[in-house]
Amino acid sequence: QQQVKQSPQSLIVQKGGISIINCAYENTAFDYFPWYQQFPGKGPALLIAIRPDVSEKKEGRFTISFNKSAKQFSLHIMDSQPGDSATYFCAASFEAAGNKLTFGGGTRVLVKP
Amino acid sequence: EAGVTQFPSHSVIEKGQTVTLRCDPISGHDNLYWYRRVMGKEIKFLLHFVKESKQDESGMPNNRFLAERTGGTYSTLKVQPAELEDSGVYFCASSQWTSGNTIYFGEGSWLTVV
Numbered sequence: 001q002q003q004v005k006q007s008p009q010s011l012i013v014q015k016g017g018i019s020i021i022n023c024a025y026e027n028t029a030f031d032y033f034p035w036y037q038q039f040p041g042k043g044p045a046l047l048i049a050i051r052p053d054v055s056e057k058k059e060g061r062f063t064i065s066f067n068k069s070a071k072q073f074s075l076h077i078m079d080s081q082p083g084d085s086a087t088y089f090c091a092a093s094f095e096a097a098g099n100k101l102t103f104g105g106g107t108r109v110l111v112k113p
Numbered sequence: 114e115a116g117v118t119q120f121p122s123h124s125v126i127e128k129g130q131t132v133t134l135r136c137d138p139i140s141g142h143d144n145l146y147w148y149r150r151v152m153g154k155e156i157k158f159l160l161h162f163v164k165e166s167k168q169d170e171s172g173m174p175n176n177r178f179l180a181e182r183t184g185g186t187y188s189t190l191k192v193q194p195a196e197l198e199d200s201g202v203y204f205c206a207s208s209q210w211t212s213g214n215t216i217y218f219g220e221g222s223w224l225t226v227v
Contacts, residue, residue, distance in 0.1 A: 004155075006155075034216075036218075041220065042220050043117070043204055043206075043218035043219050043220045043221050044156070044204070044218045045218065046215060046216070046217070049215075089155075089156060097169070098144075098161045098163075098168050098169050099144070099208070099216065100146060100158045100161055100169060100172075101146075101148075101156075101158065101216060102158070103148075103155045103156040103157070104155060105154070105155040106155065106156075
């Protein structure tokens with residue numbers, strides 16, 4: 001049973017456009033929701049993260065929107081650039097479980113010039 | 114500061130053979146995690162060390178997998194005997210005990226069992 005569901009599996013966006021990736025979770029014990037960015041041949045790297053006491057967090061062109069009642073969160077990449085082409089993973093964790101991450105299935109984003 | 118390093122980066126072995134993957138966490142990081150991604154699936158948790166102690170090994174698929182962390186420093190993950198379904202990329206990650214939730218990943222060890 002997958003506890004964090006991510007969609008879409010892949011996404012193609014034009015340079016300058018907005019990329020939107022959605023995730024839904026089931027376990028209400030989760031209290032930390034990071035997004036990881038992974039380039040081919042590299043490991044996942046933390047991009048941005050949010051806790052459930054806020055509804056939105058913005059860092060540069062990346063924004064997380066969080067809806068606690070719906071148990072959903074999303075990543076918005078504004079003004080998408082070719083260098084943003086990568087696989088993005090949402091994840092969730094909680095401290096009582098040792099902060100182990102439960103990942104979504106990943107979204108391959110391709111930004112066309 | 115060096116990141117999480119993993120060795121080997123790629124390994125091709127035959128079914129039934131043994132493979133040992135090594136992870137060197139970021140210096141000073143007490144938490145060490147192993148994750149795995151098999152083709153087309155999500156990244157899945159395998160186990161968690163706090164220093165040299167296994168905190169959580171609920172994700173280990175079966176007793177063919179053995180993880181150790183000698184002296185609370187580097188860790189090894191041994192697969193013996195390897196099966197075809199063990200193919201995938203194995204990630205090691207680490208974090209400080211007091212830094213909250215930021216977990217840093219290595220580049221992964223790609224394992225192919227033929």
